[in-house]
Each structure stands twice: as C-alpha cells, then as structure tokens.
Amino acid sequence: MIKLSPKLSQKLSYSILFLATILAIVPVVVIIFTIIKNGASAITWDFLTSMPKDGMRTGGILPAVLGTFSIVTCAISITLPIGVFAAIYLNEYTRNNLLTRIIKLAIVNLAGVPSVVYGLFGLGIFVMFLKLGVSVIAGALTLSIMELPVIITTARGALNSVPYSFREASLSLGVSRWQTIRHIVLPNALPGILTGTILSIARISGETAPILFTASVFYVPHLPHSIFDQVMTLPYHLYIVSTQIPNMPKKIIFGTALVLLIMVLTISFMAIIARIYFRKHRKW
Amino acid sequence: MVDKIKVENLSCCYNKKCVLDSLNINVIQNEILSIIGPANSGKTTFLRTLNRMNDLDVTYLRKGEVYLDNDNIFNMNMENLRKRVGMLFAMPIPLPMSIYENIIYAPKRLGLILKKSEQDAIVEQALRDASLWNEVKDRLDSSAMKMSGGQQQRLCIARILAINPEVILFDEPCSGLDPISTAKVEESMIELKQKYTIVLVTNNVKQASRVGDRTAFFLMGNLIEIDKTDKLFISPKERQTEDYITGRFG
Numbered sequence: 293m294i295k296l297s298p299k300l301s302q303k304l305s306y307s308i309l310f311l312a313t314i315l316a317i318v319p320v321v322v323i324i325f326t327i328i329k330n331g332a333s334a335i336t337w338d339f340l341t342s343m344p345k346d347g348m349r350t351g352g353i354l355p356a357v358l359g360t361f362s363i364v365t366c367a368i369s370i371t372l373p374i375g376v377f378a379a380i381y382l383n384e385y386t387r388n389n390l391l392t393r394i395i396k397l398a399i400v401n402l403a404g405v406p407s408v409v410y411g412l413f414g415l416g417i418f419v420m421f422l423k424l425g426v427s428v429i430a431g432a433l434t435l436s437i438m439e440l441p442v443i444i445t446t447a448r449g450a451l452n453s454v455p456y457s458f459r460e461a462s463l464s465l466g467v468s469r470w471q472t473i474r475h476i477v478l479p480n481a482l483p484g485i486l487t488g489t490i491l492s493i494a495r496i497s498g499e500t501a502p503i504l505f506t507a508s509v510f511y512v513p514h515l516p517h518s519i520f521d522q523v524m525t526l527p528y529h530l531y532i533v534s535t536q537i538p539n540m541p542k543k544i545i546f547g548t549a550l551v552l553l554i555m556v557l558t559i560s561f562m563a564i565i566a567r568i569y570f571r572k573h574r575k576w
Numbered sequence: 577m578v579d580k581i582k583v584e585n586l587s588c589c590y591n592k593k594c595v596l597d598s599l600n601i602n603v604i605q606n607e608i609l610s611i612i613g614p615a616n617s618g619k620t621t622f623l624r625t626l627n628r629m630n631d632l633d634v635t636y637l638r639k640g641e642v643y644l645d646n647d648n649i650f651n652m653n654m655e656n657l658r659k660r661v662g663m664l665f666a667m668p669i670p671l672p673m674s675i676y677e678n679i680i681y682a683p684k685r686l687g688l689i690l691k692k693s694e695q696d697a698i699v700e701q702a703l704r705d706a707s708l709w710n711e712v713k714d715r716l717d718s719s720a721m722k723m724s725g726g727q728q729q730r731l732c733i734a735r736i737l738a739i740n741p742e743v744i745l746f747d748e749p750c751s752g753l754d755p756i757s758t759a760k761v762e763e764s765m766i767e768l769k770q771k772y773t774i775v776l777v778t779n780n781v782k783q784a785s786r787v788g789d790r791t792a793f794f795l796m797g798n799l800i801e802i803d804k805t806d807k808l809f810i811s812p813k814e815r816q817t818e819d820y821i822t823g824r825f826g
C-alpha cells in the first residue's frame with residue numbers, strides 16, 4: 293500500500309467528498325434549469341385557469357391541477373387520522389413483545405413497497421372489488437394506503453421525541469393515560485407530525501403509478517364534481533402530453549412539468565419553514 | 577397515632593432480580609418518614625410501588641400488600657390512588673407550559689376545578705404553600721422551563737399540592753439543588769406535614785436528621801432499622817446503621 297502524507301490524504305479525501313457532492317447536485321440543477329428555461333414562458337394566468345383545448349395542444353391545465361388537488365386532499369384526510377391513531381396505539385398502548393415488534397417492522401418495510409404495486413392493489417380492491425370505479429375516491433384510498441406506513445413512522449418518531457418524563461409527571465398526578473396523551477404528548481408531538489404530513493403531501497402529489505389505474509384518465513371535458521368522478525391529474529397529464537400526443541408544443545410540456553415542480557417544491561419548502569418555526573418555539 | 581400506610585411482606589423484582597425482600601413497614605399519619613440507605617438499596621423502588629408508578633414497567637413484579645387507610649392500593653383505581661399519593665421525582669419535571677398552567681393542569685384534568693374563577697385562588701394557594709409565590713407572582717405566564725432548578729422543584733411541589741393529596745412521596749428532592757434551595761424545600765416539607773403525610777427518600781443523612789420524625793435505614797432491599805430520628809441517630813441498634821450514618825460504610 294502506498295502511504296500518503298497526512299496533508300495529501302487530507303486533500304484527496306476532501307476532493308472526493310467535494311466531487312460526490314457536486315455529482316449529487318448537478319443533475320438536479322440541470323433538470324430544474326431546463327424545465328424553467330423551456331417552461332417559464334408557458335405559465336400564464338390563463339394556462340393555470342382554463343381547460344385544455346385543441347387536443348391538449350393549447351389551452352390550460354386547470355382540470356389536472358384540480359384533480360391532483362382533490363385526490364391529495366382526500367388521501368391525506370383519510371391517512372392522517374388513521375396513521376396518527378395507529379402510531380399512538382403502537383407507541384403508547386402496546387407492550388414491547390414479539391408480535392408488536394413484528395408489526396412495527398412490517399410497517400417500516402411496507403414503506404419500501406414499489407408504488408406501482410399499490411396502484412395495482414387499488415385497481416383490484418377499490419376500483420373493481422368495491423366497485424368505486426376509476427374515481428377520485430379510489431385514487432385517494434390507494435394513495436392513503438401507500439402513505440400510511442410513512443405517516444405512522446413519522447408520527448411514531450414525533451411521539452418518541454416527547455420526553456418520557458413528561459408522561460410520568462402527568463401520570464403521577466393522577467391524570468389518566470388518554471388525557472396524558474391528549475394534553476401532553478400529542479400537543480408536543482404535533483410539530484413533528486405536521487412537518488411529516490406536509491412532506492407526505494409533497495410526495496403523493498407527484499406520484500403517478502398509484503393513480504394511473506385508479507383515478508386518472510386521459511381527458512375529462514369538465515371539472516371534477518364529486519369524489520366519484522374520474523379526473524385528470526398533473527403527473528399523468530404530464531406523461532400524456534410528453535409521450536402520447538404528436539406535435540405537442542414543447543412549451544406546454546415543460547410548462548406542465550414546471551407547475552408540478554413548483555407545487556411539490558413549495559409544499560416541501562413549507563415543511564422546512566414549519567420545522568424552523570417549531571424549532572425556534574419548542575418548549576423544552 | 578394512626579397508620580396512614582401499612583406495608584406487608586412487600587417483595588419487588590425487576591426481571592426476576594429481586595430488589596426488595598419481604599418488607600414490613602408503616603407510615604404514620606402526618607409524620608415525615610425519612611428513608612436512608614446506600615445506592616441500589618431499593619428506596620426508589622419502594623416509593624414507586626406506593627403510588628404504583630412502577631406498574632408501567634413491564635419487567636416489574638411484586639408480591640405482598642400495601643394498605644392506604646386500610647384499603648389495599650392494588651385493588652384501587654390507579655388514577656384515584658395517584659391523586660391521593662403524590663410523588664416528587666429526583667429531577668424536577670416541569671411540564672412544557674407556563675407556571676400557571678403547570679399548577680392547574682392536573683386539577684383541571686381530574687375535574688377538581690369547575691369554575692374558571694376558582695383557578696386563580698388554587699394557583700396562589702398552591703404556590704404559597706410551596707413557598708414560591710413571592711418569587712413568581714409577577715411571571716405566572718412565563719414558561720416553567722425557564723425557572724431555576726430549585727424553583728422548578730418547588731413548582732412540582734405546588735403542582736402536587738393543587739390536587740390536595742393525602743400522602744406525598746419525595747425521592748431525593750434536593751439532590752440537584754444548592755444549599756439555599758435545599759433549605760427552602762426542607763422548610764416547606766416541615767410546613768407541609770401539618771396537612772400531609774410525607775415519605776422522604778434521601779441520600780443525605782443530615783437531611784434525614786433535620787426533617788424526619790422517624791428514619792428508616794434500607795440496605796440491599798432489606799429494612800435494617802426504623803426508629804424515631806433522634807434515637808436512630810444517637811443510639812442505633814444495628815451495627816450497619818451506625819456504620820452508614822457515621823460514614824464508615826463500605
């Protein structure tokens with residue numbers, strides 16, 4: 293083995309680390325730059341607020357924006373309460389035996405199942421078996437099942453971050469277990485749960501596979517009326533305009549991508565702001 | 577002299593390792609019973625059994641009975657028991673809220689406060705009884721986490737007083753405090769025994785001799801000796817007690 297002088301090896305390792313960082317950042321920057329450069333001119337008030345026209349080649353993307361918005365809203369309102377209650381049950385009520393350890397491990401691993409599997413599962417269960425059809429609700433249920441393990445895991449982390457001594461202090465005063473959770477544990481875990489939820493919203497907004505077979509369609513000539521409607525969605529619309537329609541103006545493709553990108557980045561950015569805010573105002 | 581608490585043949589184990597061995601001891605109404613003994617002799621385990629805080633620990637197992645006013649505490653509703661037997665931990669644990677809210681937290685949850693107008697009176701009384709009122713009366717709305725250690729410990733005392741218990745368990749309440757804060761906590765303990773029965777676990781032999789009416793000496797999970805404090809300190813019956821209080825132990 294060659295022996296390097298400390299100074300040289302220091303320099304070498306620094307360069308390698310620097311190079312790795314650059315490699316990680318450059319593609320992201322290039323992608324974002326390309327999308328902005330080609331798409332920025334497409335984004336007008338009209339583009340955001342009108343129906344697609346002329347076989348999607350002109351007009352706007354309003355139905356896709358609204359479709360994504362309604363699916364994500366439904367999904368998060370289903371998955372958040374269930375996830376938080378499950379996390380409370382697993383963390384605060386179960387004893388740490390083999391069965392609960394297996395359940396906890398299973399939940400962590402469920403988060404790694406490919407999203408297309410959830411998509412096919414949703415198609416089988418919600419669309420066909422429960423006869424919900426291709427609809428907002430079927431897509432939302434599929435997304436919420438996909439996101440449930442993530443929500444449970446973040447909520448458990450947030451609950452665990454509340455010091456155990458707070459629970460003991462409250463219980464030692466004769467306050468019941470549920471009241472302790474309701475008035476001490478949950479309020480102090482809320483910042484973590486909220487930040488995790490915002491990140492989940494960002495994540496599922498961009499998901500395509502789970503809603504591909506369960507909620508999204510090529511084109512709907514009207515805006516969504518009810519949760520049983522099939523809808524257009526941003527990620528799927530992007531796929532369609534980029535690959536399925538000949539002679540598509542580049543502007544529209546990149547404009548759609550840019551809207552999706554801004555949406556997801558804004559939501560993630562909100563999570564960062566929330567985290568900074570809560571860190572500043574944390575009470576212990 | 578009425579027995580407030582009677583402990584019969586109490587044995588406690590964690591993971592089959594027994595740390596208290598057939599303990600028989602009583603606590604008399606309105607006394608301060610000090611418990612002294614070297615580390616790991618089971619003092620905290622004993623205290624945490626008295627208000628069943630140890631029931632939260634899955635590895636914990638117990639045999640024997642404890643009576644509070646002749647009622648078996650292991651047949652009682654846990655919340656009721658803890659309302660009657662309050663506990664102060666070694667480290668002060670203020671809840672992450674204001675001083676005011678810390679005190680009304682438990683009374684509110686337990687349904688002891690029905691009208692909002694009663695709250696101010698309860699807070700003031702509890703803080704006065706814990707000799708903290710004069711120091712904090714102008715900043716009741718500031719966070720309890722920002723108080724000094726000694727103030728936090730007295731706040732925790734006030735919090736217990738606000739639920740009006742019958743017995744208060746103190747687990748080394750002054751271990752993290754300076755001499756002046758310690759003197760204040762001791763002062764309020766002596767004040768409190770008019771109304772409450774107190775069990776004080778302490779690592780500080782001098783503290784036991786200052787505030788205890790009776791003193792018990794624990795060693796390796798056994799009660800070696802219990803007697804009037806003066807008697808135990810002046811003429812202990814057991815050799816081990818003498819060694820411990822004169823600092824010749826080990």
Ligand SMILES: Nc1ncnc2c1ncn2[C@@H]1O[C@H](COP(=O)(O)OP(=O)(O)OP(=O)(O)O)[C@@H](O)[C@H]1O
Binds near residue numbers: 614618622779
């Ligand atoms: N939760 C627990 N799980 C397992 N073992 C424990 C637990 N709590 C205490 N023990 C063990 O029980 C024994 C007695 O502990 P305990 O805390 O009652 O002693 P102590 O007299 O209060 O000591 P100290 O003066 O250090 O506070 C020790 O050997 C300790 O390791």
Ligand SMILES: [Mg+2]
Binds near residue numbers: 619620621747
């Ligand atoms: Mg102890």
